[in-house]
Amino acid sequence: MTASSRSSAAVEDYLERILELMTTKGYARVVDIAASLQISQASVTNMLQRLDAEGFINYEKYRGLMLTESGEAVARAIAQRHELLTDFLTLLGVPSEVREHDIEGIEHHMSPSTLLAIESLTMELKKHPMLLKKIQGAQKKRRSRGPLRSEE
Amino acid sequence: MTASSRSSAAVEDYLERILELMTTKGYARVVDIAASLQISQASVTNMLQRLDAEGFINYEKYRGLMLTESGEAVARAIAQRHELLTDFLTLLGVPSEVREHDIEGIEHHMSPSTLLAIESLTMELKKHPMLLKKIQGAQKKRRSRGPLRSEE
DNA sequence: AAAAATAATTAGCCTAACCTAATTTTTTGT
C-alpha cells in the first residue's frame, strides 16, 4: 500500500480481467485486454500506464506487463468478490447473461459487511434446496403473471 | 417515453431524491436537493435543466419544479427498488450506514430479473426467522475471527 | 532481408458530472 487507496470501478475491471487473462492464456497483451473488455487499444494503453504508476502492474512500453504483488492481491480479491456474487445469483436462478451483466456493475459497490452477509446467506441457502426451489418457483409465477408495475 | 430511454445513475439519484423531498416536505427546491445530495446548487440547476429537457420534470427558471407523470412513475420505481434492497439487507443484518451506502451504488445496476429473484428470496426469508438467526450468527463469528484475507 | 501484417503508442477530442466564483432573481425583515 504505497499511496492512493480507493480504486475506481474501471481500475477494478481492468485488474480483474488482466488476472483472468494471465490465468487462462498465460499473458495479457493490450490487444487481448481491449478485446476482452470491448474497449479500444488506445484506452487500454492509457489505463496500463496508470496502473503502472499506481503500482498495480509493472509495465514496459511495447514489452508487456506483469501484475505486481500488490496488484495481484487486489485482483484476486476482486475476482473472489465476483465469484461470490455469481454463486449467490446462480443459486437464486438469475439467468446467466443478465446475472453477469448485473454483477459487473454491482461488484464495485459492496462493502465487506455486505459481502460477508451474502456469503453467510449463500452458505446457508446451499443447505436448503427446498427453499431454493420455492424461491425459483415464485419468480416464474410472478414473471408470467404481471410483467412489471401495478398493485397500488 | 419521448426519446432516450436508459437513465444514468446520477439521473436516478436525482429523481429519487426529488420524489422523497416532495413527499416529506411538499416541495423540492434547488437548495434542498443540493443539501440532500451534498452537491453544489450549480450542479443541481444544471441537472434540473436536463431532467426538464428529458421530460422527467417541468421546470421553470427560478420558479421551481414538478415531476411529470412519467418522471414520477420512474421515481417511484427507483424508490421501490431501493426499498426492496433495504428490506433485504436489513434482514441479513447489515449495519444501516454501510447498508444505505452500498445500496446507493448497487441499485443502479440491477435488472428486473435480479430484483425479482431478490424479492422472492426476501419474502421467503421472512418466513424463516431461525434461518436468519443462523446467518447473522455466522457473520459475527467470521467477523471476530479473521478480519480479512488468508485461508489459501 | 524486405514487405506486410499486427500490435502498441501518441495526439487530440468528447461527454458526464461534478466544482467555484460571479451574477441575477426572489424573498424577507425593517
Added chain:
DNA sequence: ACAAAAAATTAGGTTAGGCTAATTATTTTT
C-alpha cells in the same frame, strides 16, 4: 419600499474514462 439575505443561474473550469486517426514498433511471412 428598500436593503439585506437567500436562492438560483451562468460562466468557466476539472477529471475520469472513453473514442478515432495517425504514427511507431514488433512480429510474421514471403
